[in-house]
Amino acid sequence: MPPRADSFACTFVELAVAPTCVDLVVKLFQANNFDPSNITKLLTEYNVAKMDLVFLPLHHDQFWYLVVANFRHGRFEVLCPNLDLDSIQCNAEKVIFNFKMTFKCAYPRFMLFNIFQMTTTFRSVICSKNHCDSGVFVMKLMQSHDGDKQHLFKAEDAKPLRECMAYYMLTHPLNEKYDTLVDTKRILNMHGVTVGWHQ
Numbered sequence: 182m183p184p185r186a187d188s189f190a191c192t193f194v195e196l197a198v199a200p201t202c203v204d205l206v207v208k209l210f211q212a213n214n215f216d217p218s219n220i221t222k223l224l225t226e227y228n229v230a231k232m233d234l235v236f237l238p239l240h241h242d243q244f245w246y247l248v249v250a251n252f253r254h255g256r257f258e259v260l261c262p263n264l265d266l267d268s269i270q271c272n273a274e275k276v277i278f279n280f281k282m283t284f285k286c287a288y289p290r291f292m293l294f295n296i297f298q299m300t301t302t303f304r305s306v307i308c309s310k311n312h313c314d315s316g317v318f319v320m321k322l323m324q325s326h327d328g329d330k331q332h333l334f335k336a337e338d339a340k341p342l343r344e345c346m347a348y349y350m351l352t353h354p355l356n357e358k359y360d361t362l363v364d365t366k367r368i369l370n371m372h373g374v375t376v377g378w379h380q
Contacts, residue, residue, distance in 0.1 A: 210237065211272060215279045217286040229288055236323050237280065241272045244312035245319040248276055251328045255294060257301045260326070262318035262334070263310050266303050277301060307334040314339035320346050 209215070235250040246269050249258040257280075259266075259273045284296045307318060318334055321342050326332060334342075350356065 210276045210279050210283075211239065211241070212279075213275075215275075215282070217279070217283040229284075229291060230293065234326070234328050235280075236326075237276060238319050238323065239269075239272070239276060241269055242312075244315035246273070246315065247319045247322050247326075248273055248280075249326060249328070250280060250299070252294065253328050255299050257299055258328075259301065259303045260306050260319075260322055260332070261303065262305075262307050262315040262322075263312060264305050264308065265310055266305060270303065273303070274301070304331075306332050307336065307338075309336045311336065314343070317342045317346055324349075 229252075233251070233253040235252075237248040237250070239246055239248060244263065246262060247258075247260040249260065251258055257277050259269065259277075261269055281296045281299075284291075306322065317339055321334075322332060
């Protein structure tokens with residue numbers, strides 16, 4: 182049976198046309214003066230008993246990384262798209278602590294597991310110190326990470342992933358601007374690319 186993944190990432194895809202909303206959520210979890218009640222409502226919109234994974238894409242020091250709350254295995258996974266794990270460790274630990282506090286506030290009677298006993302693992306998913314393509318790798322991780330499989334990208338994966346992600350976002354049914362992109366449709370048709378959304 183494939184894992185159930187109910188995640189903030191889904192919300193982020195829906196809010197792709199309003200990046201300020203994504204920025205607000207990220208900043209709330211990364212804030213020094215964090216107040217769980219500010220974000221509890223967002224978390225309670227989901228049925229925690231049906232969640233295996235929660236994705237938190239985070240931006241720090243000019244690059245993106247991903248924190249995954251892996252409820253199935255009782256751990257937080259910090260997936261970094263470069264080798265510089267030390268640069269995100271403090272930020273990731275703060276976000277994880279804030280997430281735990283929010284979770285406890287949102288689900289005070291939850292008994293399936295203890296959020297405060299979940300361990301944390303840090304892992305690089307690419308052998309590179311390049312920060313430029315971190316967002317592309319994080320988006321790919323949110324699409325494909327199932328909580329079990331270990332991902333390892335190569336630097337040369339960045340270009341095809343950028344192309345695939347651009348196509349994915351452009352042709353996604355939630356892209357409200359797609360119908361107005363006449364030039365884009367013409368270019369896609371010229372190269373024989375079927376227009377329509379495929380996962």
